[in-house]
Amino acid sequence: MNNHTISISVTNEPGVLSRIVDLFSGRGFNIESLTVAPTMDRAFSRVTIVTQGDDSSIEQITKQLNRLIPILKVTDLTIAEAIETEVALIKVHTKDETRAQILNCVASTGAKVVDVTDKIYTIQIVGDTKQVNALMELLRPIGIKEFVRSGKTALSKNVSL
Amino acid sequence: MSKKELYSGAEILLKSLEEEGVREIFGYPGGAILTIYDALYMQDKIKHYLVRHEQAAIHAAEGYARTTGKCGVALVTSGPGACNAITGIANAYYDGYPLVVLTGQVSSDLIGGDAFQEADIVGITRSCCKHNYLVKDVKDLARIIKEAFYIATTGKPGPVVIDLPKDVINAKTTFNYPKEVKLEGYNPTYVGHPLQIKKALKMLCYAQRPVIIAGGGVLTSGAEEALTTLAQNLEIPVTHTLMGTGVYPANCPKYLGMLGMHGNYWANYAVVHADVIFAVGTRFNDRITGCLKRFAQDSQVIHVDIDPCSISKNVKVDVPIVGDAKNVLKSMNELFEAKKQEIHRAKKEAWFAQIEEWKKKRVIPAVNSDKLSAVKVIETIYETTKEYDPIVCTEVGQHQMWTAQLFQFNKPRRLITSGGLGTMGFGFPAAMGACAGNNNKVVLNIAGDGSIQMNIQELATCADYGFKVINCVINNGYLGMVRQWQEKIYNKHYSQTKISAPDFVKLAEAYGALGMRVEKEEEIVPAIKRALEAKTPVIIDFVCENFEMVYPWVLAGKPLNEVLLSNDNDGM
Known part of the structure; x- marks a missing residue:
């Protein structure tokens, strides 16, 4: 069971996302994360799904997705060379004694503070899953109040979709 | 006819069907599709068969498609009409036969507001059809119909649902039926590597x-x-x-x-x-x-x-x-x-x-009983009708398996049966569709006493249109296939499988059909001969032994070479 990042090019029409999500739930596949947004040509959108499975279930997922009519192309980016990234926003409790430590973590991981109140720093990090996880681990002992992750989005280095 | 002439969505729908060569459709009217039924009333190119339940309309369209090789078309109203169609749509999807199913929908401005007879049919059918459409603008209608027929009939065929909001079928526009289909995401592979x-x-x-x-x-x-x-x-x-x-x-x-x-x-x-x-x-x-x-x-x-x-x-x-x-x-x-x-x-x-x-390993015949053996009945039906090269529909269960085993088919499109979904109630309406698509052909529906009751209301449709379906009911007083599993696997706990039936002879008469009851072996052939000559639909009630089993039998989950050939012989 490996994580696979699957990039799906779709016609930008109502209901496409539910077709994809229904397919995953109906056939018992798991969605770890999902991102979607229009491409440069607004007639099309790109959906990035992170899923788990052995080779044969990933093969079925790819084939089943291809069978959906508004889907133009399905690429398993785990096989192709790809850049993968995600965004996380993390709210951290701040006190006088932890402020320097927080700023240290932020600086050392290439994140940035995007909002400041007297009690809360909101930190934004853009990076691969490992980088996001690393920052989370650093901040956890200090006190994470709330966080949100976008899920992975990815683009192949060579093949144009 | 000037090109600028305006047509309602309903008229465009019928003109498009005509362009696709559709001559027969099966359906049931309702509030959301009154405009379409009005347009149907005003023309004579497309014949509409009024069924008694929407599920039967879809099965009939599938029976038509399976026996003619054409695309079947059904028309039902919104909400309950469309929901009743689901089993039929799923059946065609699993067995891979082409259908275009037209469903009514409430007006666009009411969608999502839980209006009267509203159902999210595009959402509901998503996983049981090849593709579906909600038409939002009458200008898209002709293109969508063209695409629907193309998708339904190419690649692995299947049902396509088109949901038609009331305001869209009332709205007017010009009519140009597209010559080609452009679908970037749909290119079935025909040529092997x-x-x-x-x-x-x-x-x-x-x-x-x-x-x-x-x-x-x-x-x-x-x-x-x-x-x-x-x-x-x-x-x-x-x-x-x-x-x-x-x-x-x-x-x-x-x-x-x-x-x-x-x-x-x-x-x-x-x-x-x-x-x-x-x-x-x-x-x-x-x-x-x-x-x-x-x-x-x-x-x-x-x-x-x-x-x-x-x-x-x-x-x-x-x-x-x-x-x-x-x-x-x-x-x-x-x-x-x-x-x-x-x-x-x-x-x-x-x-x-x-x-x-x-090949020497054959099923060991069951112990003799006073009642008719279903195997004997079905064998005799085959022997008596084979010279007519009949279309043989079945419901689902023991009689279906016996029919598949005992009839010798030398041509395709002769056995019409629900394989993937295993839908009881499929055979009879499918047989109506076969009658509609194949003039003067002998059409049999081999049924069980359980499954015939699932769409028996269609006797009225048959009587109306002169569909001479010969229903051969293998009446063993049980849901036989389930009972068979209970006998073998569930310690003979016949839980809810003993099932009563009406007097099929009287029932047939009530519907204007011919009803016969057969209890003795020597009555089988004369009854079938009489049925073949009848001018009306027929039900023959074959009163059979209750506990006959279908063999060979590989129990679910067992490998194929663990074949049972009789109640006590494991055949290996």
């Missing part, structure tokens, strides 16, 4: 114990002849799935009959012991593979299917070929002719001899 084809042919030529498994895809692509040529040139025995019945003539040499749960002993054994399995147009349903882990353990598998998803979904395939069965088989035949490839006949002799040996 030449190298794979070459490899497959070589494997089959060298094979010592080859077997062909022919599925419904052979029928859909019209590959019967190509298959027969290949099987005979290469001398390969042919077995088939339930959906593949008739694709290889039963009177040809090396015909093994059906395989699977209730398939022939020798067909199952041939598949288990084969060194090369050549599967064409089948998706390896669990009813034909038995225990998956034990299926094709020692054989190489070549699999031809137009749907890439079918390949390596259940059974691991050694040589996958995505393509249309007819195309691929033709290419193989041409290559075989061109290369004058030699087949290793001598090595196969032992295989043929082995199969002949297995």
